[in-house]
Amino acid sequence: MRIKRILKGILKWISFAILLALFVGIIALFVAYWRSTNDCDQLTAAQGDKMKAIVYCDYGLANLKLADIAKPTPTDDQILVKVHAASVNPLDWHFIEGTPMIMRAMGVGLRKPKDTRLGVDFAGMVEAVGKNVTQFKPGDEVFGGRDGAFAEYVCPRADRAVALKPANITFEQAASVNIAGITALQAVRDKGKVQAGQKVLINGASGGVGTFAVQIAKSFGADVTGVCSTRNLDMVRSLGADHVIDYTKEDFTKSGQHYDAILDNVPNHSLSECRGVLTPEGKYVMIGGGGPNDNRWIGPFGRLIQTMAVSPFVSQKMGMMMAELKKSDLNILGDMMQSGKVKPVIDRTYKLSELPEAIRYLEEGHARGKVVITVE
Ligand SMILES: NC(=O)c1ccc[n+]([C@@H]2O[C@H](COP(=O)([O-])OP(=O)(O)OC[C@H]3O[C@@H](n4cnc5c(N)ncnc54)[C@H](OP(=O)(O)O)[C@@H]3O)[C@@H](O)[C@H]2O)c1
Secondary structure, three states: OHHHHHHHHHHHHHHHHHHHHHHHHHHHHHHHHHHOOOOHHHHHHOOOOEEEEEEEOOOOHHHEEEEEEEOOOOOOOEEEEEEEEEEEOHHHHHHHHOOOOHHHHHHHOOOOOOOOEOOOEEEEEEEEEOOOOOOOOOOOEEEEEOOOOOEOEEOOEOOOOEEEOOOOOOHHHHHOOHHHHHHHHHHHHHHOOOOOOOEEEEEOOOOHHHHHHHHHHHHOOOEEEEEEOHHHHHHHHHOOOOEEEEOOOOOHHHOOOOEEEEEEOOOOOOHHHHHHOEEEEEEEEEOOOOOOOOOOOOOOHHHHHHHHHHHHHOOOEEEEOOOOOOHHHHHHHHHHHHOOOOOOOEEEEEEHHHHHHHHHHHHOOOOOOEEEEEOO
């Protein structure tokens, strides 16, 4: 009887502690939400040399504005690049909308974006270099990735994701490479471990990542199948795909074919359907994670958890990839473009002031290759 009473007491205190922790957690979240702010005021009030840049003080496409902000000065290890072109990625609309919401709790900013600058991919000309920089000099044409690329200038570190632009490609083409090209390269080489003669299927072959992936997989000697809609069949074929599947007419998971690797930019089939068309040792590489409004709370994380849960129990290797922006991979892509193995596909170009329209177009989910921003 006494033990029962003690257990009851303990249970009561545990329940109380859990409720208290929940209450404190909710209050803390509420306070953090309302205290969440950013550097917007300082950014636009800066004195000295100015440049034009896209700034957003609050989440939402309607809050994007072209503002005059301080022109950056390179530190000893940085270079100052005059941006000629930048490119748009689905990543940008994730940051603009602050979705999936879980991103906000992961440091992107609960109520307002912490970082008020946008864009990553750029190409342009080096205007000045820091005193420790030996790899670049003023006048060099470069391309790469640096936060805040929707602007007239960026200052990447010389030893990070920036490389010399091959002479045979334009600034617009070079600006399209960084995220999409590196993602495609790492998906084919590191995650898909694609070997000559292997059969590779690329779902979403006509988009930014897909158009690079088809060409890269082909340059590795693979037998490539590209999945896209009717209007893109010829384009994907022209990039080197050996076979094309029109998703409006045929479901690749019911084709009866088996692939050594599936590179999935559009995870619109279940994992078991995808496994059904993989060889026993095949690799499923999840690259894409749905559109801007798919699962606004956790985005691709639900499928990621599913993939991780399935992987240990099946013979195939199933996983999601996160591209890592690396100088060495930019150099490899530069060589591929120089030798003509890879040619960036540009769908549309917009001016810097037209960024919202560019984002709106990308958001529709039917870009043919890359959407590029020109910066005068
Ligand atoms: N994991 C990473 O590190 C990483 C890096 C970069 C990008 N991503 C993600 O990868 C995905 C693709 O990026 P992206 O830059 O290539 O996007 P994108 O340029 O917007 O690609 C859109 C393409 O998807 C195709 N598509 C739409 N519905 C389709 C369907 N049902 N079946 C087959 N294709 C379909 C469209 O072709 P049609 O016009 O023919 O429909 C279009 O060409 C995004 O989700 C992005 O967030 C992930």
